[in-house]
Amino acid sequence: MSSTIRAIVVDDEELARRGIELRLQSHPDIELIAQCVNGREALSVIDAEQPDLMFLDIQMPGLSGFDVLARVPQESMPMIVFVTAYDRYALDAFEAHALDYLLKPINDARFAQALDRVREHWAQRNALAQREKLMSLLAATRGAGSIDEQTLREQLEPVQEQRYAEILPIRDDSETVRLNVATIDWIDAAGDYMCVHAEGRTYVLRETMKSLAAILDPKIFQRVHRSTIVNVKRVRRLRPHTNGEYFLTLEDGQEIKLSRSYRDRVDQLLQRRP
Known part of the structure; x- marks a missing residue:
């Protein structure tokens, strides 16, 4: 996996999209690849681009943020940070398994905290993906005599250690x-x-x-x-x-x-x- 986190913003308010875009300029490890003005556009971009992270407005005309999530296949689901103007939606956001939520107007310190949570989760996801890749290699070569099974198992140990937060x-x-x-x-x-x-x-x-x-x-x-x-x-x-x-x-x-x-x-x- 790439070390760069590819992100999209989904919000019907132009100022909100622009605000996230400007804040992300201070975080070079997160690349903004698309901005969507509604849920249907977001579903199209997710299907085409497979982003790693989505800043998702909860209240949008047509499809709400929760409606969008209900239509995204599990294998394509990016990390989610909800954006909302109403604090009462926070609990719903966590029940929808969002990494975090941001209240409008967005506070810079709170935004940085949300990105820290994203990075921690991203590191865990990368470590697990690397482990799964090694396990697949191990399963495919078992008994072939071309790969030392014990050596591969030893390689898995540091991968397991990396998945925990520091x-x-x-x-x-x-x-x-x-x-x-x-x-x-x-x-x-x-x-x-x-x-x-x-x-x-x-x-x-x-x-x-x-x-x-x-x-x-x-x-x-x-x-x-x-x-x-x-x-x-x-x-x-x-x-x-x-x-x-x-x-x-x-x-x-x-x-x-x-x-x-x-x-x-x-x-x-x-x-x-x-």
């Missing part, structure tokens, strides 16, 4: 913090938000537990409760509690309950630590 972009007041994932101690859910605890600070991130867990390396970050993820490297002690539950004590003294259903998995990881 930087977590988090909106903090009027700026976006690029948080080094390695500094995270633990994460807990608070309603529709995630509280990320790192280096004595707490950052609030609009994300789901499932999607956040998917981008964190499971060798380091493990679910210890349905609403808690912990950095296993920070765990110092396990203290038994009632009904098979435990309390984990982190380096900073923080105690976190380890649910019985997650105990075996975390226990194994702790035993493997150097």
Whole structure:
């Protein structure tokens, strides 16, 4: 896959399209290949150009943004960043599996945060595609004697490592913090938000537990409760509690309950630590 992310903008408002176009000029790794004024034009461009990313207005005459997605074949679906003038559409956007959404008028810092999420997802997609390609090669040559199977398997390991995030972009007041994932101690859910605890600070991130867990390396970050993820490297002690539950004590003294259903998995990881 190319390192350049090919994007299109779909919006019936010329000023909105122009605004995204101008902002993308500061991000050379994202190439704007087309601008569409309605849903039908977008479907035609997606079919012809197979873009990697689509900035999609939700409210458009004719086909809405959700109508467009319903008509795009799954194999052609680009990464989606919804654009809307109404905050109430945000939840619908996430339910439609958008990477992010932007409120009009678009804030520059918020735009940069959305692009960071796009890049993280793009890196994961590239790594998975590379792994699938290698696996296909392995399957095609098994038993042919022309390729060393063990060597190929060793090549797959670094590909797996690359798919996990190293930087977590988090909106903090009027700026976006690029948080080094390695500094995270633990994460807990608070309603529709995630509280990320790192280096004595707490950052609030609009994300789901499932999607956040998917981008964190499971060798380091493990679910210890349905609403808690912990950095296993920070765990110092396990203290038994009632009904098979435990309390984990982190380096900073923080105690976190380890649910019985997650105990075996975390226990194994702790035993493997150097």
